Amino acid sequence: MxxxxxxxxxxxxxxxxxxxxxxxxxxxxxxxxxxxxxxxxxxxxxxxxxxxxxxxxxxxxxxxxxxxxxxxxxxxxxNDPLKKTNHYTQVTSANSSQHLILTIVEELKPGFYDAKYIARLNQTDSIFTTGLVLLNITKDSTVQRSKLKVDDRIYVNQKLEKLTPARNPYQFDYAAYLNGKNIYAQITTSSKDLVNLKKQVKTLKGYAAKSRSHLQQKINSYSFNKDSRAVLNALLLGQRQELSSDLQESYSNVGVIHILAVSGLHVGILMLLVQFLLKPLGNFKTSRILRCILVIAIIWAFALFTGSSPSVLRAATMFSFIQLGLLLGQRQASLNAIIISAFLLILINPGLIYEVGFQLSYAAVFFIIWLYPKFEMLWEPKNKILKYYWQLIVVSIAAQIGVLPLSLYYFHQFPGLFLVANMIILPVLGILLIFGIVILILAGLNMLPAHVASAYDFLLTLLNTVIRYLAQFDSFLITNIYFSITLVFIGYAIIFSFGNLINKISYTRICIFLITLIALPTGILVLRKQQSNSSLYVLHQYNTSLLAKQDSSKKLIFYLPENKNISKSIVRNFKENQFINSIQNKPLKNFYLANTKKILRIDSLGVYDIPGLKPDYIILSQSPRINLDRLIHQFPEVKIIADGSNYKSYVMRWEATCRKKKIPFHNTYEMGFYKIE
Known part of the structure; x- marks a missing residue:
């Protein structure tokens, strides 16, 4: 290149x-x-x-x-906040309530029972601290209180709680996700226990949030459909809190969820629009400099206004460097802009490289720039309409190829209708954005005619209807795809070797491409071999016992009470992350064998005195009334596991006994599942 x-x-x-x-x-x-x-x-x-x-x-x-x-x-x-001496994890205790002063940083999508915010912990008792926490405010219909805003300072007397880890294998680990955002604790409280402090320091992010809130209030005064208003907020204001789960799932299943997250696509369209409007300035050196400054200023104002999300900040940085590269007349300005923007963003925040959005956005843009010219030259239609749609197809395919290995690894599904959906959505997305910006400006100035708002509402309703219609063809959505990190590297090796082969066909490049193709089935065979050992999982299921055993024949057996059902998400997670040939359900047993490990399950009957049995692990379930001191005396080398079917008071007592006797103890309530190999 x-x-x-x-x-x-x-x-x-x-x-x-x-x-x-x-x-x-x-x-x-x-x-x-x-x-x-x-x-x-x-x-x-x-x-x-x-x-x-x-x-x-x-x-x-x-x-x-x-x-x-x-x-x-x-x-x-x-950049690691845990290594700062004034971080709250270094100076606070998680076991007692404390006087806490916090500043609201971001509003999150509310849960069913609570409102959620990211807050900065400024003070603990009399100690000045730093660090982000998750703030959960339980909903109370008897208390009428305005919701918190960015930059609000509040006081609460509460304790810092640990984040709950993933309780079952391959489940989305929300605690790990929050850790990646430098959030290591949470606070749960109610509206009546909060005290708003008057002394506040306003930030640019706070002013932007206030402006968004003002515009949302203006929009709410018009008769927008609920889903249309949610899409408008997501598309133009970067706020996805109002999106319903089924609508979000429909956009995801047809492969166009990216249009609901303000990102490079939106910033790119805005940049092209501003360039078009500034075209009358001419092509003089002074005009080019002025145009470059104005475009960059508008891009960053848009990024701040839409919430300064990581995706839009990345896009703003990247397109700013593209503008500078074009101004300086550099060749390959786009690719150099990607590299430089990635370098600067990672230098400022090294944790970005672990964020899924960062990886997907840069992969998509890189492969569009790299593969688009190679694919476009395969056909050059004379008709302008055909040429336009051919370019859309090429861009969609290049982006999908670029993110395919990562998408399969993180989401384990492939939207077969992505090309059809993008051909329908992308041509009108620019119109929706431009029309939407005009709607927001007129609404902010109290000059928005009702019939204009109704016309935009009709367009958004039509968009949602088309998306929901396409999402009905679920046979085109391929799910439960197993794809490991090893296959990600092999996948990108195939893509790069194929791209080089298209660029120039030679014997060496053909051999490299064939080698990468052979590496794919070879890698799958090696991974299947690695998963040949028998494993037993003690899963966490509230108020019941649930075990899963995977044997060398790739058979997955769930052991559970006869009147209970397994969560579909648990089954799906196993399918997506393990090679599974078949799945069976069987009644719970009291003895299991995983390779050479002997596992004894003690249920409510409390039977464990079995002649000749020396278990390596003991699973306590259904709150058995046993003398744990006597059990430990009989099996001093055992490891004890308490599942989700036990009373919490029992579990706390068992844990204290094991700690006193220095016996390993695992509580699935707090520590999640346990795997025995």
Missing amino acids: KGINTTILILLAGLLTGILCESYLPISHKALLIFLSGILVLYTTVHFILKLRRGQHPITGILAFLLFMFLGVTVTQF
């Missing part, structure tokens, strides 16, 4: 390597800064000597890579 800045590629590779390796390098801040300074001095010296001799040497590239690798380790450590 000619025109790519190889220097920034080397620096980005070094930065990524350092971020990924940071957890394996237990180096103190002081030692890290010494290493970084030493490599910087060495690199500067070597570079200066080579410049005097007008020579080049690979050592400079190696030193630059090492320099930015240690820079990656450094920024990762310094």
